[in-house]
Amino acid sequence: MPKNATKTKREASDLDKSIDLGIDQFGRFLKLSWGWIVISVLILLFFISGKTVIGLNPGTLLTGIFEIGFAICYILIQFIALFWFLGRPRLYWVMPGETGVTFNDYKGNPEVLEAARRVVAVLGGVKEFHEMGGKPVRGLLLTGHPGTGKSYLAQCMSTEAGVPFAYASAASFRAMFIGMDVLMISRLYRKARRLAREYGGCIVFMDEIDAIGASRTAGGGSNMAMGGGIFGGMGGSGGLNQLLMEMDPPNIETGWFKKVLRSLGLYQGRAQSEPVLTVGATNVPESLDPALLRPGRFDRKINVAPPTDKYRPEVIEYYLNKVKRSPKISIAAISARLVNYTPVEIKHVVNEAVIIAHFDGRDEVTYKDLVEAQDVHEYGLRQLSELSPIERRRLAYHEAGHAVACYYLMDRYFPSFVTLHMHGDLEGAAAFAAWRQKETIITQSKEDVLARIQVALASRASEELFLDVNLNGVTGDFASATQTAAAFIGAYGMDGTLTSYLAFAGPLGANPLSIPELAERTEALLQKQFKAVKQLFQEHSEAVIAVAEALIEREELVAEEIKQLIEEADARGVVKTVFTEFEPLLSNGHNGHLLSSGNGKRNGTGALSGPRIDAAPQNKEAQGLQPRAEQGYSFLEQPDNPYA
Numbered sequence: 001m002p003k004n005a006t007k008t009k010r011e012a013s014d015l016d017k018s019i020d021l022g023i024d025q026f027g028r029f030l031k032l033s034w035g036w037i038v039i040s041v042l043i044l045l046f047f048i049s050g051k052t053v054i055g056l057n058p059g060t061l062l063t064g065i066f067e068i069g070f071a072i073c074y075i076l077i078q079f080i081a082l083f084w085f086l087g088r089p090r091l092y093w094v095m096p097g098e099t100g101v102t103f104n105d106y107k108g109n110p111e112v113l114e115a116a117r118r119v120v121a122v123l124g125g126v127k128e129f130h131e132m133g134g135k136p137v138r139g140l141l142l143t144g145h146p147g148t149g150k151s152y153l154a155q156c157m158s159t160e161a162g163v164p165f166a167y168a169s170a171a172s173f174r175a176m177f178i179g180m181d182v183l184m185i186s187r188l189y190r191k192a193r194r195l196a197r198e199y200g201g202c203i204v205f206m207d208e209i210d211a212i213g214a215s216r217t218a219g220g221g222s223n224m225a226m227g228g229g230i231f232g233g234m235g236g237s238g239g240l241n242q243l244l245m246e247m248d249p250p251n252i253e254t255g256w257f258k259k260v261l262r263s264l265g266l267y268q269g270r271a272q273s274e275p276v277l278t279v280g281a282t283n284v285p286e287s288l289d290p291a292l293l294r295p296g297r298f299d300r301k302i303n304v305a306p307p308t309d310k311y312r313p314e315v316i317e318y319y320l321n322k323v324k325r326s327p328k329i330s331i332a333a334i335s336a337r338l339v340n341y342t343p344v345e346i347k348h349v350v351n352e353a354v355i356i357a358h359f360d361g362r363d364e365v366t367y368k369d370l371v372e373a374q375d376v377h378e379y380g381l382r383q384l385s386e387l388s389p390i391e392r393r394r395l396a397y398h399e400a401g402h403a404v405a406c407y408y409l410m411d412r413y414f415p416s417f418v419t420l421h422m423h424g425d426l427e428g429a430a431a432f433a434a435w436r437q438k439e440t441i442i443t444q445s446k447e448d449v450l451a452r453i454q455v456a457l458a459s460r461a462s463e464e465l466f467l468d469v470n471l472n473g474v475t476g477d478f479a480s481a482t483q484t485a486a487a488f489i490g491a492y493g494m495d496g497t498l499t500s501y502l503a504f505a506g507p508l509g510a511n512p513l514s515i516p517e518l519a520e521r522t523e524a525l526l527q528k529q530f531k532a533v534k535q536l537f538q539e540h541s542e543a544v545i546a547v548a549e550a551l552i553e554r555e556e557l558v559a560e561e562i563k564q565l566i567e568e569a570d571a572r573g574v575v576k577t578v579f580t581e582f583e584p585l586l587s588n589g590h591n592g593h594l595l596s597s598g599n600g601k602r603n604g605t606g607a608l609s610g611p612r613i614d615a616a617p618q619n620k621e622a623q624g625l626q627p628r629a630e631q632g633y634s635f636l637e638q639p640d641n642p643y644a
Contacts, residue, residue, distance in 0.1 A: 089172035089184045094158065094165040096199065106149065106156050108307030108315040108343055115302050116140075116153055120161045123201050123277050136201075137299045139247055139278045141209075143285040144304035147344030150281040153304065154205040157279070163201040166192060170280075171211040173239050181212065181239030189246040189276065196274035209280035212239045215289045240289060247278050247297040306342045309335070309440050315343050319350045325365040334370055337416070339437040349373045371558055375417055379434070380424025382556075387420065392552050394463070395420050395431040398473055400548035401462025402433035402455060403557075404540065405533055407566055409451040412438055414563075418547070419556040430473075446494045449484060453526065454533040456481035461534045462544060481529075485522045490515040495525070542569035542576075 051057075106113055122129060122136045142150040151167070158165030168188065173181045188204065196202040206212075216237050280298065282288065292298060307315050313335045320329065338346060352373035353365045360369075387395070403415040417434040444452075456477045463471055488494050490501040497515065504514035515521075537544055546569040551557055557565070 089188070090169040091172070091188065092167045094155070094167065096159075096162045096164065100159070101152065101155050102159050103156050105318075106153060107318045108311045109149070109304060110311065112153065112302055112304055115300070116157050117160075119277070119300060120157050123161050123163070123203075123275055136275045137277060138296060139280065139298035139300070141285065141288075141293070141298040141301045142279065142281045142304055143301065144283070145306065145342060146283055147342035148304040148306055149343045150304050151205065151207055152343075154203065154279045154281070158203045158205075161201060161203065163199045163203060164192075164195045166202070166204045168204065168206050169211075170206045170209045170213070173212050179238060182242040185239055185242045185246060192276045193274040196276050201275040201277070203277045203279060205279045205281070207281050208283075210282045210284050210287050212243065213280070213282075213288045213292045214240075215287060216240065217289075240292070244291055244297065247292075306340055309339070312338060312341070312346075315346055316350075319347050320365075323350060323354050323365055324363060326367070329365070329367050329370070333367070336438055337371070337374060337436060339440055345377070349377055352376060375558070379417070379419075379432075382419070383422040383424065385421050385430065392420060393548075394467065394469070394471055395473075396548040396551040397462045397466050397544070398459045398471065399431050399433040400544050400551060401458035401460075401537070403435075403562055404462075404544050404547055404566065405455045405458035405536065406433070406435045407543075407562065408536060408540065409454055409533075410435065410448075412441055412448070414438060414559060416559045416562075417557070418551055418562065420551060421555060446488075446492075449488050449492065449494060450529060453481050453484050453488070453529045454536075456484065457526065457530045458533050458537075461530060461537055462548075465534060465537050465541070466544060466548070481526060482522060485525045485529075486518060488525065489521050490518055495521070540566075540570065540573070542573045545569070 103113060103117065106116075119137050119140055122134070142153065144150060154167075155165065166188065173184050192202040192204050278298075285293075285301070293301075306312075313331045316334050316338065317331050320331070320334075338349070341349070349370060350365070350373075353369040356369045356372055357363070357365050399418050399420070403418050406413060406415045413435045415433060416436045418432075420431045422430055423432075459477050460470070460474050463469055463474075486501075489497055490499070493500065499515060501514045501518070543566045546565045547557070547562060550561070550565055554561075
């Protein structure tokens with residue numbers, strides 16, 4: 001048989017099937033609705049004839065129907081108004097063209113951006129993709145720390161796709177009455193599908209989706225309020241169940257017009273689901289219900305992390321280019337200070353720098369403004385303290401010990417801030433020294449851990465060497481040093497021990513006593529590191545005194561000032577060492593030239609004396625001796641990061 005004849009016969013057969021299906025649907029409609037059709041015809045004949053039946057004429061009947069209908073409508077309007085107000089979540093619709101953020105505005109995560117591009121391409125409908133039998137992604141879950149740009153990425157996706165974008169707070173779906181969350185979610189997706197039919201797609205973004213998507217097995221949404229009734233007490237899992245259904249719905253007709261045509265048998269064909277993409281954002285993905293995370297709902301999961309060292313500079317440059325700034329600002333220097341910062345935090349620091357510059361009477365941002373803005377962001381506003389001279393000196397040498405030890409021992413960090421005043425975000429700290437990473441740090445070597453212990457013990461070493469006192473402000477330092485030393489022995493295995501006390505953890509946590517003689521070994525390690533940091537301060541006593549005395553005078557020091565003080569102190573120490581070593585030559589003469597009193601017979605052939613280290617306390621409070629304050633230090637006019 002010819003192929004054309006076979007094709008014609010198949011088309012005729014398909015047409016017959018379509019006609020038969022339409023007749024069946026129309027017959028089913030008549031079978032199910034014949035009663036209402038008969039009643040409607042009789043009522044219509046009654047009104048047309050105008051005759052009185054059982055004492056009722058059409059006018060009286062219409063009046064009664066109107067009164068009953070008015071009463072019903074009056075009651076319904078009250079309920080509808082009540083549920084309409086209660087059933088409105090925090091929902092914002094952004095239509096195509098209303099926002100200008102695109103993928104070009106998203107910086108710092110190129111891998112995440114590429115994944116988002118693919119999702120948008122599939123949502124927009126790629127012909128080759130559909131011809132291969134692929135289906136668009138239904139859900140995209142964005143996880144990560146707050147401020148990494150999850151909602152910003154969703155806005156960029158909606159702009160690039162050219163489809164409506166709904167921004168919803170998942171917490172707003174939790175209502176006082178049971179069933180309201182189901183109603184709100186149903187209304188949201190009904191509108192999303194309607195817009196998807198009009199624009200070819202729609203994106204629904206739910207921020208903090210764990211508010212309604214918490215695991216039911218873990219008790220996140222299954223417990224009901226006491227008393228029951230219509231009050232749900234913020235409980236119930238109906239909203240989650242409705243969300244599960246809306247994200248993976250059956251292929252049913254949702255448009256009312258096509259529903260009418262199907263009922264009349266005038267429309268056939270398979271119902272197609274509208275391309276609605278649900279984008280969820282959460283900081284705790286482990287708390288979500290497993291049914292929500294399965295393929296078919298959240299098909300794709302993307303972890304949005306803070307920018308790495310490689311891509312952080314482009315985020316900083318992007319936000320700095322939006323403000324007036326000094327061309328002398330080094331992007332690399334700022335990037336070295338903002339390690340592990342999220343894009344939102346970077347934006348906040350830049351904006352704070354603009355505020356500082358504005359109230360200082362300048363029209364452009366400088367490096368100093370950015371440093372001050374970062375300090376305010378991390379430590380809070382300064383709260384001036386009225387300290388007595390003895391307290392200022394004690395706190396200054398305590399914190400100078402931390403800063404100087406960090407400078408010499410922690411190669412991957414730099415001392416960034418030392419203050420004698422309290423700050424709002426560090427409650428309980430009368431004074432503190434802070435340091436920052438130079439780069440992203442994941443691992444630590446044995447030397448790095450020992451350096452941390454020495455930095456923690458540096459406060460007590462500074463007090464003993466330069467003040468000859470033991471102060472009670474080292475409790476936190478000792479606790480930190482002891483904890484690190486115990487981990488050095490019993491968790492990291494850096495002293496030869498392979499047994500980890502973490503393996504013997506009980507209900508109350510790890511049991512350090514499971515390691516033999518851990519307390520004695522920890523004490524020995526702490527004593528050894530304490531002697532090491534004291535030796536360091538004896539060799540660099542000029543640096544400790546310089547930082548402490550400058551801190552007494554200025555009350556706060558930033559990274560550039562700390563580095564300048566230590567370098568100048570080291571330079572003076574080198575000069576002093578050189579003069580000490582050559583003192584015999586200078587006092588006895590050289591090559592026959594008499595430089596000072598002496599017989600001149602040694603001619604430089606004697607052994608040179610080594611540098612002298614005075615191990616005695618250099619500033620005893622009991623004797624009232626105080627180091628000479630260093631003079632002449634000032635803020636750098638054009639500072640750069642000296643540790644980058």
